[in-house]
Amino acid sequence: MFRKLGLSVVAGATLMASLVPASAQTAMKFALDWKFEGTSAPYFVALDKGYYKAEGLDVTIDSGPGSVAGIARVAAGTYPIGFFDINSLARFRDQNPDKDVKSVMMVYDRPAFAIVSVAKTNINVPKDLEGKVLGAPAPDGAFAQWKIFVKENKIDDSKVKIENVGFPVREPMLAEGKVDAITGFAYSSYFNMLSRGIAEKDIKVMLMSDHGLVLYGNALMVNPEFAKANPKAVAGFVRATIKGIADSDKDPEAAIKSVMKRNETADEKIELARLKMSLKDNFVTPWVKANGIGAIDDKRMADAIDQIAITYEFKNAKPKPSDLFTADYLPPVEQRKF
Known part of the structure; x- marks a missing residue:
């Protein structure tokens, strides 16, 4: 009887142990800027290969309303993290000074x-x-x-x-x-x-x-309250995303399969070509190859803010690079080179 009871306790403990990782996962809804296209492959690769899960994250990826409009969703907390235009973030923060949304990873070193x-x-x-x-x-x-x-x-x-x-x-x-x-x-x-x-x-x-624009492009942006409460989750999402980009750059033909599973009406040949174009022109630029993906150059960002001021009249003081971007959640540079 005691032996049976002991086995039951062990079995119960084993079952509970197997359930712990699932219950410990942090749910994260991630908003893309647009549809499920070739450019979104790195995120789906990270999802399919379990990179997010390995960071303790239960990630859901949704399409978005565009690289500008979605910022409000992150600010409101509808999505704790999203992929939107950092130039538009400068304008959004000026109009909403109480919303401390920041970028935590520069994805498009050059905009499209x-x-x-x-x-x-x-x-x-x-x-x-x-x-x-x-x-x-x-x-x-x-x-x-x-x-x-x-x-x-x-x-x-x-x-x-x-x-x-x-x-x-x-x-x-x-x-x-x-x-x-x-x-x-x-x-x-x-x-x-x-x-x-x-x-x-x-x-x-x-x-x-x-032709003269020094602007950056789309970046990962986080809701400030979520980031404060879940800094490890934000850092984990960034690490996993970097792995997804690296894998996509290494083997875009395999990466595009992760998109096609979710958008069966898309033309795989076109989406593959779209992914390859964006990897070359936006994700993995010469600067990124030399310095690693995810970071910014403060001088360039300051110059970019000056250029934004040509198109937009700031109501408040012009933002500093640190108002728009923080490197606090980036892994060491050696983990960001590929």
Whole structure:
């Protein structure tokens, strides 16, 4: 009898031990900036390979409303962590000084802001936009940088006609010749043009970061109350995400499978190409290769804030880099190089 009781106690203890890790997991809802596309592969890789789970996190990944609008969701605590535009964060904090949302990992060392055109319009350098019609949705993240782009490239913007177009018709209007160029995210507009039947050789992408913009792009942002209560969870999410990016960079063909499992209607060939473009242009830039992913250069960030001030008049004092970004949750640099 005692032996049976002992076995029962041991079995019960074993069962309880097996349940502890699951109950100890910290739930984290993570908001992307947009849909489940090639650019979101690193997060799904980290999820599928158990990197988040190994950090004690029960992560749920949701699509988002865009790289600007989602910041309010993090500020409100609807999502403890999200992936949004750090330039928009500067404006958000100025308008909401009581919301101490900060970025904890720079993901896009270079933003995807671009001017996209077709070969027949002969737009090869920024000044070529003079005398042309530029299609730009008013809330577009790339168009938000237009004044900076104009100033840095000495464009006479009085000679550029801005056509306010909707997101759904932006690329169709360019393909049909109703506008000469458009603003957009490179990895979105480029592939949207391909899907409209425009030949690869005829699509021209002018990255704004190649023409004077020193701005950073999208970063991981956290709700301040959540970060204060769960610093280990935030650091763990960052570590796991870095592993997901490293794996995606090493084997994008395998990484894209994690996206396709969640978006079966997507074209795998296009999403793979989108992932490869974003890895090269946004995630793993020469600076990132030299210095590791996730951090910022304070001087560059200060210069970026000065550029933001060209497009936005701060009501309060201009933010400092430390107001927008903290490196407190980043692992050592040797763990951020790949």
